[in-house]
Amino acid sequence: MIQISNLSKSFTLHNQGGAVIPVMAGAALTVAPGECVGLVGQSGAGKSTLMRMVQGNYRTEGGQILVAGLDVARAAPRDIIRLRRQVMGHVSQFLRVVPRVPTLQVVAEPLLRLSVPRDEAEARAARLLAQLNIPERLWSLSPTTFSGGEQQRVNIARGFVHDYPVLLLDEPTASLDARNREVVLDLIMQAKARGAALLGIFHDEGARARVCDRLVDVTAFTPGLAA
Numbered sequence: 001m002i003q004i005s006n007l008s009k010s011f012t013l014h015n016q017g018g019a020v021i022p023v024m025a026g027a028a029l030t031v032a033p034g035e036c037v038g039l040v041g042q043s044g045a046g047k048s049t050l051m052r053m054v055q056g057n058y059r060t061e062g063g064q065i066l067v068a069g070l071d072v073a074r075a076a077p078r079d080i081i082r083l084r085r086q087v088m089g090h091v092s093q094f095l096r097v098v099p100r101v102p103t104l105q106v107v108a109e110p111l112l113r114l115s116v117p118r119d120e121a122e123a124r125a126a127r128l129l130a131q132l133n134i135p136e137r138l139w140s141l142s143p144t145t146f147s148g149g150e151q152q153r154v155n156i157a158r159g160f161v162h163d164y165p166v167l168l169l170d171e172p173t174a175s176l177d178a179r180n181r182e183v184v185l186d187l188i189m190q191a192k193a194r195g196a197a198l199l200g201i202f203h204d205e206g207a208r209a210r211v212c213d214r215l216v217d218v219t220a221f222t223p224g225l226a227a
């Protein structure tokens with residue numbers, strides 16, 4: 001479902017005399033349906049950079065990133081937007097809060113954009129918000145004023161509301177309490193069970209051990225660090 005081959009990336013520091021810093025070379029990995037692969041490697045090895053390239057947020061130098069058949073490294077922006085809408089979800093710690101939109105809408109929105117009927121989309125959003133212990137009295141309010149932990153859980157609900165075939169997980173359990181961490185680990189296991197391909201960064205070693213089938217050490221792709 002995800003096939004990365006011979007991927008390379010360097011950053012050009014325009015404000016520092018145009019210095020070119022190679023950060024990745026020859027990166028390769030695959031994630032099959034129903035599998036969760038964890039990215040590991042020391043700080044600065046390139047885990048976030050690799051995730052951002054898969055998302056289509058960072059340009060690549062060379063190589064291929066096939067996600068459900070689309071080469072994200074070369075795809076047109078509109079195709080990447082369509083891929084993110086239909087195929088590739090993203091769960092991170094941080095909610096990009098949309099002012100004045102009620103929480104239930106924020107969570108239901110990915111389904112509404114896919115033309116799921118409103119009552120069905122809202123019912124599914126409500127189920128996830130309840131699972132993630134967001135009190136019902138908050139559902140009609142914008143999450144702008146929510147606590148950091150509440151915003152994180154709203155974001156997780158939004159990330160899991162559609163059954164994406166591919167999910168990118170960026171520290172999905174970071175700073176959650178034990179009860180909500182369990183809920184998120186269950187959601188990840190359910191996504192695997194329905195056949196989703198998951199690629200994640202987990203600094204939480206316990207979580208990583210529970211959900212990951214394989215680990216890929218990105219240090220192997222870091223120029224100057226690879227053995």
Ligand SMILES: Nc1ncnc2c1ncn2[C@@H]1O[C@H](COP(=O)(O)OP(=O)(O)OP(=O)(O)O)[C@@H](O)[C@H]1O
Binds near residue numbers: 011041043044045047
């Ligand atoms: N926008 C950028 N411009 C220049 N260099 C960058 C940029 N983003 C990342 N880097 C460099 O790329 C390398 C990889 O960074 P990255 O954030 O991907 O590492 P990481 O493995 O996710 O680290 P951590 O575990 O600390 O989050 C680092 O040397 C970093 O300085």
